[in-house]
Amino acid sequence: MKEFHVVGKELSNDQAYGKVTGRLHYCGDETTQGMLYMRLKAGTVSHGMIRSIDISKAVQLPGVRAVYTCENTPDRLYDRGRVGPWETVPNQERLFDRHIRYVGERVAAVVAVSEEIAEQACRLIEVEYDPLPFVVSVDEAEREDAPKIHPDGNVYECAPFDYGDYASVTDVLCHSSCSHIGRMTHLAMETQSCRAKYNASEKTLTVWTGCQSVFGVRSTVAELLQMPYSKVRVVKMPMGGSFGVRQETLLEPLTSYAAWDLQGEVRLVYTREEQIVNTMMKHSVDAQVKSKVTADGVIQGVSLSCRLDAGAYLTVSRDYVSTIGEKINKVYRIPNIHFDGRAVCTNTPINGSFRSWGSCELTLCLENHWNMVAGELGIDPIEFRLKNIHQPYDEEVVHQVSIGNTHFEECLVRGREAFRWDERKEECRRQNEQQRRYRYGVGVALASHTSSFYPYRVDVASTNARLQEDGSLIVHVAVHDHGCGTVMALKKIASEVTEIPLENILLQEADTQSCRYDHGCYASRTVYSLGQSVKTCCEKLMDQARKKAAAALRCNENVLHYEAGVFFKETEKTVRISLQEICEYSIRVTGEDLFCSVTTNAAANPGVPAAHFTYVRVDTYTGFTKVLDCLSVHDVGKAINPDMCRGQVGSGIQQGIGMALCEEIKIDPKTGRALITNFKNYEVANAVDMPDYQTILIEDPEPNAPFGAKSIGEVVLAPVAPAVVAAVNHALGTQLRHLPLTPAVILEALEAQK
């Protein structure tokens, strides 16, 4: 295999120095002279109309600059999930709405010279409501006579998908299972923050935000303020984690509006409570899976129906449901498929984007089902999967595109061996024989995910690169690093191609003013799509440099070799020219700047097989489940940042265990209010709870990918929870699929077994 200079080497966080010293500024760390601070007032009704809102005391408080409510802000609709202006979206949100749809929805904002004063003024605002009937559960909201939360009702169906003819499959064994996933909070360590500054002399607005799509934010903000896009600049700031919570446009419209209105600079930083209640949560999902499988375990058909609780506004939820369907054929060969789904609005906090956008939900429901089926057929769950998995370059039937150079079999087989699956399974059987206090189980699950938008959206990725006069390089590409090292990945790609050392390359994050258009960094597309764009751009730049070198050295470019910043003649090594000299020659002799600008369109979407194996111990006295050991095997094509890939696996395991066992934001059935609004009551695995885990990265380069690299960031989550669920069920002989499997749920199941 080719030896790389920097690709595949460690030390992958570009900002590690700034982060370990506290020197790196996140959005909420920035203060400037004259900056104003915003705080929000939360509504207190489940559903109602604001009858009156009295801000007179608040505006009189010294230090208050403005108070915003539905009575003094534009009655303009926007959509948090929209990126491009051409998108058809629900458009249900306003800066402030008289119609309040969940407890905690913002009803007013105060801008003041300090956060304390703004907070104090919020308490002085008096709001009276005319309550409306409301619905908390999805079951209620779906009823014909349910109160309507939006004029078009509460239920939003997505188009069903059919391949083959599921109904007509006969002579097989039918199975059915239901799974439930609870609401979760992303728990990004940094709460949401945004800073906006209006420059009245230039009539320009700058917005600093730790977002995933600067162009999406710009589009929404510019249209809300009726400003030309060219006069609105959005700069991506370092973010303290996303996991999906920074994908949508949340704080930017309001912060920008205040900055524009006050012709100044305004900052809004969410509290943890606002972060939980007023961003979005992970959807709660109810799904029914039916399948038709031959007696020897070959899948003949699958049917999945799912229902997502969207919360009070539809936002991205209908798309989210269809994405679950679109991903249904990424792992197994299935000749007959049916999918249908719907999103249902309720008077509860909004649900929306979450890491993996459907992959973790889909995987949970399907893998729970396949584990059940394998058990019922008496087939080992790994053997069952080996009979059904996609082979490399199979076509997935939803979008009819190749799944690429994927290795599901190797993931399962290598994982089985490394995890000592067969021995451990036997150990569990022995350990459980005596029915003692602790029961042991093993579980496995398999998943995949996307590496680009292709083909459901044209994947546009653009890069500009310009060689500087000293031979160093500046690259502009609209990358949004979530903190997982994507800036370094792209920089390594640029360095690998140009052989310019990493420390001489500047590659900053997305900025609408210096970068060309990009939809944003989600769908795990950054390395595959943006990476290919950077690679192509740098290759073309080096072609230009080679031409200039040949002209300067008066030779044919074919005889020139390139190494570490110098072109030279192989036969006559003293005939040489450095990048710095080429730049000078180009500018001073030929009168041309050395730069390149390319747009690439990913024309494939390789899958990323991921198998997770886990070993758990369930305490039958307390109902508490401990993950003792686990292993994730990932087919990544090529790990550009292997250390960050392994790091992300750890984070996926932490979130997946949380999803399976403990993390849930419960909703008050009487009011729709979130019952957990702080860190204290949200159960999340800490350093003591987290098991030791192993990671295997399978690296067989993907063709047409940057140095063979595919995605990793989201798929790490997908197989974890269903593997844990399977292990618990294996330990106890249960069929639990209503998550999370908290001690109470497990004790109840044990009670029912008696």
Place this chain on the structure above:
Amino acid sequence: MELHFTLNGRPETMEVDGSKRLLDFIRDDLGLTGTKEGCGEGECGACTVMLNGEAIHSCLTMTGQLDGGELWTIEGLEQNGELDVIQKAFIKKSAVQCGFCVSGMVMSIKALLLKNPHPTQEEVKMAIAGNICRCTGYREVKAAVQEAAAAQSEEE
């Protein structure tokens, strides 16, 4: 109140409101924004600083409690352009992703290694149990602590 304390090794005297949260004092009055707020209730550990050799939650501490004390924040660890062994180990072991928990995590470990230069894996886990990280799964962090402990004893 008039507050006397040492900040990252340097003596300071300041007139402050002693009832202010230490976190706000550090961030707003001292302008040291490396210390982060993740929850405001002592549960996430992002605001951890070292006061008189102990790792504490600055969001649950009042500024007045600093009087006569010795405060270290993340900004104080780099001395004469050289990173602390813990900071070096975090970089070397790739324990840094989004970085928002890192300052607090490093300060918890700093306090641990001062008291216990050779911690066991269990002691490391306990020392950072109050520092929540959503990006790494803690494995790299635990490795960084062992690396830092080893580097520290080599230096001695």
